Amino acid sequence: MKATAPPPGTTGRDSRPLDIPTMRDVVRRLLAGDAEPSAPEELETLTLQLRGHMMLAIPEVEARAGKLPKDDVPRACALACVGEARMRLGLEPGRTFPAGIAHAQRLARSVGALCDHLGNLDGGNR
Structure with a gap:
């Protein structure tokens, strides 16, 4: 099987x-x-889904924010959200079920914020 470049x-x-x-x-x-x-x-499945959603949304938010002027407030907010989402991707859940829930909820808040920024960067179309 031969690898191909994009x-x-x-x-x-x-x-x-x-x-x-x-x-x-x-x-x-x-x-x-x-x-x-x-x-x-179920918690593990949701956590993996959230991580996957973040991995897909982060580059989209970055790309759309990158098209805005450097001094644009929505750009700065979106990129701050991306930074926090990346930080959360690097964290591990605690060993207990309640700690895992808290970790997943933090990931969920990041996914929600990334979705909000995608909508804002699209002019509210989402």
């Missing part, structure tokens, strides 16, 4: 749009008033 002029990013409704649904599952995973396996 076509010239592409960044290697997937050009399909992000599934923002699905991302927000996972966020709601963890941040709704009484929402809480019922088992460690």
Whole structure:
């Protein structure tokens, strides 16, 4: 099997749009008033989903924010959110189930914020 390089002029990013409704649904599952995973396996699945959503959303937010002037406030806010999301991606959950829930909730807040920034950077189209 032969490896191929991406076509010239592409960044290697997937050009399909992000599934923002699905991302927000996972966020709601963890941040709704009484929402809480019922088992460690469900928590692990949600955590992995959130991490994946963050890995897809971070480059999109960066790319869209990068098109704005350097002194633009929405750009600065979006890039600050990206920085915090990257930091959270580097953190490990605690060893207990409640610590894992708290970790997943922090990831969910970052995913929600990234979705908000995507909408703001698109002129509120999301």
